[in-house]
Amino acid sequence: MWKSNKSRARVRQSPTSGESADRVVDEYEALLLRAYRAGYSVVFLQRYLASASPYFILNVLIARGEIPGYTRVNKAVYKVLPRKISVAFQTMNFNFVNWCDGWKISDFREAARLLSEEKDPQNHLSLKVHSALQNDYPDLYERVYFPGDADTTRTYSKTKSRDEAFANCTIHISYNKSDRCFTAVIDEIPDCQVRATTCDKAFAALKQRYAIIQQTLKLSLLAVN
Structure with missing residues (x-):
């Protein structure tokens, strides 16, 4: 059994889905491209998606x-x-x-x-x-x-970090003997599933996949004509 310090995680048998993973990335990249073509700059998208x-x-x-x-x-x-x-x-x-x-x-x-x-x-x-x-x-x-008009006071908005949100997810990691790899999945988001050669790599890849899914959701909310 393997557990994360930040997330509830336990080992279990679960199916893998490479096609689902590819679809998640394709959807994310397509929405990112759509937003860029609609006039949102690279810097804006970087900030918006954190x-x-x-x-x-x-x-x-x-x-x-x-x-x-x-x-x-x-x-x-x-x-x-x-x-x-x-x-x-x-x-x-x-x-x-x-x-x-x-x-x-x-x-x-x-x-x-x-x-x-x-x-x-x-x-x-x-x-x-x-x-x-x-x-x-x-x-x-x-x-x-406009140096004379510049306001030296700056304010920054604080948003919930990705790590904080990820910590609230329930994660399952299983080892597939036939494929000789680990599969990690978030219970609340079935599409958030990855495979890796080690348990630690699976957890890291799952965290990255979670970030992509969250960014995809944000991109879908952007106003695009």
């Missing part, structure tokens, strides 16, 4: 063919950007070039140059890159372009 990194969202979009791929990083671009923007991107571990990839801005050098100037209503790329930065990082945009 994803650890925007690169996770970008990887899905690249795998689905929505974005060609990652542009080769050029650190020289940080010398062109306004200092506050340059420092912000380097601090958050999200490369400015890849941020441009998420917005389908291919000319990142020109985008950086345009951000070093005020927004030009007559320039389409200037409008796009300024609007994108203001959309994703409104506090940063205000500090850079």
